[in-house]
Amino acid sequence: MSRHRLDARRLLCPMPVIRTQDKIKDLAPGDVLEVVCSDPGAKADIPAWCRINGHRVVEIEDRGDELRIVIEVGGAP
């Protein structure tokens, strides 16, 4: 298990989702990815994307102008 970070600040939806998706492709089940983004739309979209693709959102921290979303990569396939 390893921990990774993705800076998706200043990107507008759906780009933060696309970057998250592309990053997770290279990770292993159980790995943790912390995504930092600034588009408030990501608060709904990244968890929705995780739900349909079998990943788990562990934590969402809303810092006002920034969001921190922690994802645990789900099992394959």
Add this chain to the structure above:
Amino acid sequence: MSEQRKAVALISGGLDSMLAARLIQEQGIHVEGINFFTGFCVEGHTHAIRKKDKAKPKRNNALWVAEQLGIKLHIIDVVEEYKDVLLNPKHGYGANMNPCLDCKGFMVKKAHQWMEENGFDFIITGEVVGQRPMSQRRDTMPVVARESGAHDRLLRPLCAKLLPPTLPEREGWVDRERLLDISGRSRKRQMELARQFGIQDYAQPAGGCCFLTDETYSRRLVDLWQARGERDYELDDVMLLKVGRHIRPNERFKLIVGREEGENRFLEGYRKQFVHLYPESHTGPLVLLDGRPTEEDQELAARITARFSKGRNAERVTVAVVDRDGQTRRLEVAPLPAHAIPEDWYV
């Protein structure tokens, strides 16, 4: 036991592609969705920029549809590749800057590549014969199948019975009898089908999912190309065309004026890429300045900024003009009277 067949469905977030995917799921096929982000997509967030629309749920419609269907969704960034589709469409444009036929061909081609890379068997779309004047006609549907390279692995479940049988039908992977024969622009049968499937909430049918079919948007895009002297764009350019009032007093510069708080906040995100202005002595909009203005132009930009501020009837308004690197200077200006902004400055 027969092999589990797999289909990749083009999911726009609208009703038709949702129904097409659902029809194929009903036949025991494993379906996953694919959605392409071109930069011109209209979805929940675009409307949510404006504060008055904040109450509406903010969602990406394609993700929402995938969740309703219980399928995976792969969102593909095609912003760079899409430029060639928009700038050089082999089949030309529709009523506005919409290259619908080339666009559909491009998306099916990308889906076909994805299908091959991921070991899927065929592609499905929500296309309906006669629904769109350019891309969804009986004579253009074979063009999409051919030019995309998908050929008979492209199945349109909503109107399949009106078209020659495709490979999945001939091979018996799907039962042609359980596919449909919808045609034309009416939405009645789709809405009825939605009711049968218990789908109550969906993005407004026929609302269009692309800004390029929008007249104002297309005009702004052409104006951008004319002003820059070249037909090219970056993602930021096309995002900004969706927001605010666009005012071009002359060929040297254009202003993008936030209409309310939500738009002002959105435009604030571009402060490092553009010179920006805002009234300091009164509340008012954030204004981005795009182009190469002279000293006089900057004064005019400040007067227009003042015109859209709460100080529009004041004698003088202080307007801050901020460079990309944050250097600020202040101009004391008289707000431009409303009648001094000719209609044709509005892009």
